Amino acid sequence: xxxxxxxxxxxxxxxxxxxxxxxxxxxxxxxxxxxxxxxxxxxxxxxxxxxxxxxxxxxxxxxxxxxxxxxxxxxxxxxxxxxxxxxxxxxxxxxxxxxxxxxxxxxxxxxxxxxxxxxxxxxxxxxxxxxxxxxxxxxxxxxxxxxxxxxxxxxxxxxxxxxxxxxxxxxxxxxxxxxxxxxxxxxxxxxxxxxxxxxxxxxxxxxxxxxxxxxx
Amino acid sequence: xxxxxxxxxxxxxxxxxxxxxxxxxxxxxxxxxxxxxxxxxxxxxxxxxxxxxxxxxxxxxxxxxxxxxxxxxxxxxxxxxxxxxxxxxxxxxxxxxxxxxxxxxxxxxxxxxxxxxxxxxxxxxxxxxxxxxxxxxxxxxxxxxxxxxxxxxxxxxxxxxxxxxxxxxxxxxxxxxxxxxxxxxxxxxxxxxxxxxxxxxxxxxxxxxxxxxxxx
Numbered sequence: 001x002x003x004x005x006x007x008x009x010x011x012x013x014x015x016x017x018x019x020x021x022x023x024x025x026x027x028x029x030x031x032x033x034x035x036x037x038x039x040x041x042x043x044x045x046x047x048x049x050x051x052x053x054x055x056x057x058x059x060x061x062x063x064x065x066x067x068x069x070x071x072x073x074x075x076x077x078x079x080x081x082x083x084x085x086x087x088x089x090x091x092x093x094x095x096x097x098x099x100x101x102x103x104x105x106x107x108x109x110x111x112x113x114x115x116x117x118x119x120x121x122x123x124x125x126x127x128x129x130x131x132x133x134x135x136x137x138x139x140x141x142x143x144x145x146x147x148x149x150x151x152x153x154x155x156x157x158x159x160x161x162x163x164x165x166x167x168x169x170x171x172x173x174x175x176x177x178x179x180x181x182x183x184x185x186x187x188x189x190x191x192x193x194x195x196x197x198x199x200x201x202x203x204x205x206x207x208x209x210x211x212x213x214x215x216x
Numbered sequence: 217x218x219x220x221x222x223x224x225x226x227x228x229x230x231x232x233x234x235x236x237x238x239x240x241x242x243x244x245x246x247x248x249x250x251x252x253x254x255x256x257x258x259x260x261x262x263x264x265x266x267x268x269x270x271x272x273x274x275x276x277x278x279x280x281x282x283x284x285x286x287x288x289x290x291x292x293x294x295x296x297x298x299x300x301x302x303x304x305x306x307x308x309x310x311x312x313x314x315x316x317x318x319x320x321x322x323x324x325x326x327x328x329x330x331x332x333x334x335x336x337x338x339x340x341x342x343x344x345x346x347x348x349x350x351x352x353x354x355x356x357x358x359x360x361x362x363x364x365x366x367x368x369x370x371x372x373x374x375x376x377x378x379x380x381x382x383x384x385x386x387x388x389x390x391x392x393x394x395x396x397x398x399x400x401x402x403x404x405x406x407x408x409x410x411x412x413x414x415x416x417x418x419x420x421x422x423x424x425x426x427x428x429x430x431x432x
């Protein structure tokens with residue numbers, strides 16, 4: 001995996017794999033599927049709904065994927081791959097745990113900005129299918145990594161030790177994840193009242209100025 | 217309204233209004249309705265579902281309420297009344313804005329603990345019905361109050377001014393609201409791995425040690 005060492009936001013998903021008919025590549029089908037899943041819930045969305053929204057026959061969707069659950073898996077992977085790439089970038093930094101943790105929080109906001117519908121879907125997953133349970137497992141592993149970074153930063157004496165590291169990790173990413181409730185990335189060219197960078201700055205400023213142990 | 221000046225959590229909803237048949241008072245019907253709404257979504261839950269879950273005929277439910285939307289309204293009011301009572305308590309304090317704000321965050325965690333299913337339902341409301349739009353309006357007014365407390369605390373020089381007050385308010389309550397995703401109050405008598413008080417302490421410690429402007 002190529003490791004992008006730029007600070008701040010990540011810039012998007014993998015390039016679309018074009019293997020469909022002209023006008024409907026897999027990427028377009030996936031994008032619309034996630035829209036419909038987020039609107040109706042995965043369980044409530046049918047291939048019929050997708051076909052209607054895309055304006056193509058169901059066979060046009062089956063040309064790309066075996067079924068609804070494959071679309072779900074691809075969508076959840078889009079979110080989880082983004083988060084894990086951010087985790088890999090953070091872990092590769094030759095820096096104390098608190099710096100890696102802050103970088104991870106910052107980049108997670110970037111993933112949320114670049115892949116908002118996918119992350120929104122991920123956060124709603126409750127484990128009703130094998131695909132959802134696999135996604136929850138990857139998500140729990142990510143949460144465990146965050147908690148271990150918090151633990152390490154506590155041992156380094158860089159953040160407060162009066163809160164359980166798992167709870168700190170949950171509150172940190174609770175704040176990040178809560179952004180899906182109201183944050184909407186700007187359309188290309190449009191002015192955005194809050195940029196993803198300003199958002200990451202604010203989250204880190206509030207969270208870390210509280211987390212850091214500072215001498216009085 | 218009686219103003220409870222105790223710090224920390226609030227202790228529950230209003231006493232159940234008993235006007236139903238023996239064994240099924242309105243409170244029990246409401247409790248089960250909220251369970252079913254949270255599981256299936258309000259739109260996906262039918263009076264049939266409620267009647268099955270309660271093990272009584274639909275007429276037994278209509279004995280208490282005019283219909284599903286009245287149950288929704290009562291459930292959302294249960295959450296919103298709790299939050300607004302907390303806001304009133306905070307506003308009655310003869311203290312600087314930062315103290316009132318911290319008190320409100322703390323008490324909101326208490327409301328979430330005491331009325332978790334109701335707050336969970338409130339946070340999922342998207343405005344599909346008149347009842348939902350009325351609830352969103354009350355919720356937006358609450359958010360505006362939080363933002364105005366943040367603004368006042370900024371003017372007092374008590375919290376950082378480099379983040380827009382509305383954004384600070386959103387991140388603060390984003391953190392509080394994210395608790396519904398994982399926090400489960402202990403059953404009576406059971407040991408709770410995280411108490412609501414510890415939770416409120418942690419949220420305030422992380423958020424406010426970052427928000428407070430401290431001399432270096």
